[in-house]
Amino acid sequence: MWELHLQMELAHLQQAADLLRRHDGREPEEIVGSAGLPEPVTFEPNKDYLRHLLATQIDLTKLGEGYVTEAHERFEWMQQQVHDGQKPPSEQVIDMHRERFGDEYRIETEGPHPVEGLRAEEGGVRRA
Structure with missing residues (x-):
């Protein structure tokens, strides 16, 4: 490919x-230019970086010119309008996976999920 x-x-x-x-x-x-092209981009593991982002920014939402961690009314209203009171489709897929396979779809190969509420319990099922 x-x-x-x-x-x-x-x-x-x-x-x-x-x-x-x-x-x-x-x-x-x-x-x-005669120097040629720059070195090609290399693909390197980024799990630590992504885990850091999840641990520090998962609850950030935009408010005015900045970001806030508390869920504000405008964000909650927008989510209600977009999802019509239902769970987002991504969460529905995750729930279907749990029902079908009995475990969490996330693989915690690098240790527990950085967000406590998203960590798998014993047996692999996510805490609610």
Whole structure:
């Protein structure tokens, strides 16, 4: 899959270079520079970062120019309007998973969930 997309991107780059030569009379190096392209992005584990975000920002909501941790009336009203008094679809899917498989869908490979209310109990079921 990665190779396919790489080949497509390289083909786009080649076409853009050809168009630049044909219609602008310039070489791509004049725009990109002679040093070449920057090093490619590397994919690295980010579990610690995501766990930190969950532990410190899961309850943040926007209020005016800033963020607040308490659920304010406007946010609660918006949630009520969007979900029509029901649980959000994502929570419904999680509940169906628990009913079908009897355990929590979250895998706590890095230790307990950073948010206490979302941690699995003994047997794998989330605390309510």
